[in-house]
Amino acid sequence: MSDDALESSVAAPESDKVVSTYSDHIPRDEHNISRSDISENALKVLYRLHKSGHKAFLVGGGVRDLLLGLKPKDFDIATDATPDEVKKLFRNSRLVGRRFRLAHILFGRDIIEVATFRGHHSDEAQGKNVSSQSQEGMLLRDNVYGSIEEDAERRDFTVNALYYDIADFSIRDFCGGLQDLEQRRIDLIGDPETRYREDPVRMLRAVRFAVKLQMRISERTSSPIKQLAPLLKDIPAARLFEESLKLLLSGQGEQTYQMLKEYNLLQQLYPILFDQAEDPKSQALIAAALRNTDERIADEKRVTPAFIYSALLWYNVEQKAQEVMAESGLPSNDAFLMAMNETLDFQIKSIAIPKRFTTTMRDIWMLQTRMSKRYGKHAYRILHHPKFRAAYDFLLLRGEIEGGDLIELGEWWTQFQDVDEDSKRSMVAKLNKPVGKRRRYYKKKPKASQ
Incomplete structure (x- = not known):
């Protein structure tokens, strides 16, 4: 048994x-x-x-x-x-x-x-x-x-x-x-269904304590959770933001994420992930970001929820940008901006992510599109961007998941940070500059003499 x-x-x-x-x-x-x-x-x-x-x-x-x-x-x-x-x-x-x-x-x-x-x-x-x-x-x-x-x-x-x-x-x-x-x-003390209806956040707390304390949730306490999970939609989005920090920035974020998914709680917090629940690439990136954050917390290093949220929503932003371009014909940069706005507007209905974090998320995402453009002064501007380090770490995680050109790009930025100024100029000079449309110049005909 x-x-x-x-x-x-x-x-x-x-x-x-x-x-x-x-x-x-x-x-x-x-x-x-x-x-x-x-x-x-x-x-x-x-x-x-x-x-x-x-x-x-x-x-x-x-x-x-x-x-x-x-x-x-x-x-x-x-x-x-x-x-x-x-x-x-x-x-x-x-x-x-x-x-x-x-x-x-x-x-x-x-x-x-x-x-x-x-x-x-x-x-x-x-x-x-x-x-x-x-x-x-x-x-x-x-x-x-x-x-x-x-x-x-x-x-x-x-x-x-x-x-x-x-x-x-x-x-x-x-x-x-x-x-x-x-x-x-x-x-739980008392009848579980009654206690969860009194305060649905207790379902999240059950998961958090089970993971944090390395305990199991009793059968009577766990059995109503999947059915009652939608009650979380009635909780103010600001309160769920605070609870999400305790869940994912606890030092056991990866294990907590998996248990939230098991009990149908993750879908209530991040409904935008529902379509990506079985996407191995998305799940691998999220797991890697949570694992990275858990390690940083264990080493007593600084962490930010913006990094976790960036990973949770990244592939939705990418997919949405492709859809916008296909439907509207907008340039890729404009489509990407629109995709970011739509994704964040949808997510904050469930979890009210403060502006100080959504601003950082936008920077991390936008720098992903710009870090491949290293010619001229672009590399120096990106390197001195206030959120470069977070975006660089995010790029390395993406490289682990997707491989290919992202690995090479990550290695280039790793080297570019550490070399001296002369070497930096040399690295940029070796890159192929984008070939634009050449401008034609026409020689003016001399005016006819009167």
């Missing part, structure tokens, strides 16, 4: 995945989390909340990663203090969010996020606070406050519903998150 089949056959009933009256309380001497591994700024916030009479817990990914022996990127805090009470305690704070009201405590560039315990929506009838849902079940506003037990039930995955109590340094586990950590399993 396969792992998934076995897991499905022994999956806990739904009631086992929600809050019960019993709480696993793990004392300090029975877990591996040390305060020395927690951000100093996060500890300051926890201590001040605690000394002011509030409950204060480190929660979510920070606790999960510390238990796994990883270094957390963020330290989030949950408390019974309301956002307004948090703001009164911390001058260096600001309240953010409409859908989820949060407090951000600012320590220079370091931001500690503080959230008030969430409660059940049924409390709305009692006038405790405000929550609203769309007809599809998506949460539009969620500022219902409650107890820590209710807060645990409201979280997405069991491994993210672990709380580190600053009062006695213990861990509180209300949903079996510790067991799922041990079994390397990503499991």
Whole structure:
């Protein structure tokens, strides 16, 4: 029996995945989390909340990663203090969010996020606070406050519903998150279909955590994803841009991409790729770009989402340019510009790529068409273009996939960057200049004498 089949056959009933009256309380001497591994700024916030009479817990990914022996990127805090009470305690704070009201405590560039315990929506009838849902079940506003037990039930995955109590340094586990950590399993709290309808981005988070933590998604959690994937179309494009960065710039972009495709999620984020899903050349370029980015992240080098997006959409731009030329008879340069505009206009309806990145994408794409024109001063202009390096790296990737003249062109630019000025002039001089139409000059006839 396969792992998934076995897991499905022994999956806990739904009631086992929600809050019960019993709480696993793990004392300090029975877990591996040390305060020395927690951000100093996060500890300051926890201590001040605690000394002011509030409950204060480190929660979510920070606790999960510390238990796994990883270094957390963020330290989030949950408390019974309301956002307004948090703001009164911390001058260096600001309240953010409409859908989820949060407090951000600012320590220079370091931001500690503080959230008030969430409660059940049924409390709305009692006038405790405000929550609203769309007809599809998506949460539009969620500022219902409650107890820590209710807060645990409201979280997405069991491994993210672990709380580190600053009062006695213990861990509180209300949903079996510790067991799922041990079994390397990503499991939703509550009914999966209901939770995905509340927030479809949870489907993306399931994939991201599975890849990042090298875990498997439980059968009950994964089974509704393909059917419910189209719900992502209802998510604001700006939010999906932020989520796409976490997915593809995580250091495991290539593996994440493949899992997104497996669960029918990729098509929702990049519908323009649907026609190219089986194109081996397109898929090879995307895989190479993601692999290159993963390696750069591992080496702690700078990366830009513009490079990934350029690879994702490149062959669509090329194909669209050919279609425009065939239909309109426009020159290749004009057709290429039109193809870029149409491709980007279509893509940003799904993922709102900011202009600072689409500008870089345009530069990378346009330089692909210009790098073969190296005669005269063209080579020097291209070399000194602000986005030359990104375009050059992109050219080398294309050469790996397509071979032929692109390999030779990439080698020429590799050499051109490294040689001295005299050698540069020599390299350019050896190129065959384009032969244009010769202009004829006619000798004027002498004027007849009067």
